[in-house]
Amino acid sequence: xxxxxxxxxxxxxxxxxxxxxxxxxxRLLFRSGIRGAAMVAFGAAGLVAHTLFLGWRAAHExxxxxxxxxxxxxxxxxxxxxxxxxxxxxxxxxPVGLFLLPVVLGLIAAAEGSSRVPFPQxxxxxxxxxxxxxxxxxxxxxxxxxxxxxxxxxxxxxxLTRKRAVTPGLxxxxxEKLAGTIASTIPLAAxxxxxxxxxxxxxxxxxxxxxxxxxxxxxxxxxxxLGGLVVWLVVAALVARGVRHRPGAARxxxxxxxxxxxxxxxxxxxxxxxxxxxxxxxxxxAQQGEAPRPPATGETAVxxxx
Numbered sequence: 001x002x003x004x005x006x007x008x009x010x011x012x013x014x015x016x017x018x019x020x021x022x023x024x025x026x027r028l029l030f031r032s033g034i035r036g037a038a039m040v041a042f043g044a045a046g047l048v049a050h051t052l053f054l055g056w057r058a059a060h061e062x063x064x065x066x067x068x069x070x071x072x073x074x075x076x077x078x079x080x081x082x083x084x085x086x087x088x089x090x091x092x093x094x095p096v097g098l099f100l101l102p103v104v105l106g107l108i109a110a111a112e113g114s115s116r117v118p119f120p121q122x123x124x125x126x127x128x129x130x131x132x133x134x135x136x137x138x139x140x141x142x143x144x145x146x147x148x149x150x151x152x153x154x155x156x157x158x159x160l161t162r163k164r165a166v167t168p169g170l171x172x173x174x175x176e177k178l179a180g181t182i183a184s185t186i187p188l189a190a191x192x193x194x195x196x197x198x199x200x201x202x203x204x205x206x207x208x209x210x211x212x213x214x215x216x217x218x219x220x221x222x223x224x225x226l227g228g229l230v231v232w233l234v235v236a237a238l239v240a241r242g243v244r245h246r247p248g249a250a251r252x253x254x255x256x257x258x259x260x261x262x263x264x265x266x267x268x269x270x271x272x273x274x275x276x277x278x279x280x281x282x283x284x285x286a287q288q289g290e291a292p293r294p295p296a297t298g299e300t301a302v303x304x305x306x
Contacts, residue, residue: 043084080103080141103144133196147260152178239252
C-alpha cells in the first residue's frame, strides 16, 4: 500500500480533474444518463489521489509538513476540488465544474511551476508561519470562489436581460444565491489577505531578529505584488459595501469579484516568472547548486510563491 501511495503523482489527480472537466463540458453538447456518475467518479478519484499525495508529502518531508510554495498551491487546489465535488453531488444539474475545475487545474499548474523546497523555519517562526499560511490560503480560496460565482452571475444576468432560453446543460444557480456568495467572499478575501500580509511582516521581523534571513528591500517584487493585491481586495470590499444598497449593486460586486480573481491570477504568474529575493529557490536553481535563500515573509498561496 505504501508503494502505491508513493507512486501517486500530480499527473494522476490532474488527469482525473481534466476528465471530470471534459464531462462537464459535454453537458453543452449532448445528454447522457451516465455522465453524472462519471463526473462524480473521476472527481472523487482525483480528490482521493490528491489527498493521498499531500498526506504522503506531509508524512515524509523532513521539514515542516506542506510548507513549500508547491504544497500550498496544491492545498488551495485541494480545497476547491473538495468544494466542486460537494457541489456536484448536492446540485447535480448545476455545471459548477465548468467554472471551478479550470481554477483547480490552474493552481496545480502553478504548483508545478513553483519550488518544492520548504521555507526554512525555526521554533521561533513556526507559529507565525502557520498563521500567515492559513490566512493566505483562506484568502486565495475566497477569491477563487467569489470570482467563479461572479462569472456565473454575469452569465445568468446576461441571459435573463436578453430573455434567452436556458442553454441545455447550463443551469446556473439563481442570481440571489450567486449574489449572496459574492457578498460573503469579497470581505472575507480582503480580511484574510490583509491578515496574511500583516502576519507575514511580523514573521519577517521575527526572522530578522533571530538572524535567520537576509534583508528584503521594499522594492522587492514579492512586496509590491502582495501589497498591491491586498490593497485591491480591501478597496473592492469597501466599494462593495458602499454600493450594496444602490441599484445595480449585484452587478458591481460581481465584476469586483471577477477582477479580484484576475488580480490573483496575475499575482501568481508574476510570482512564478519574476525573480525575487523572497522564498526558497526553484527546482532548477537547487539542481544547479545555488544556495537556498531564506524566506522574507513566508509567503504561501496568495499571489503565488517565489
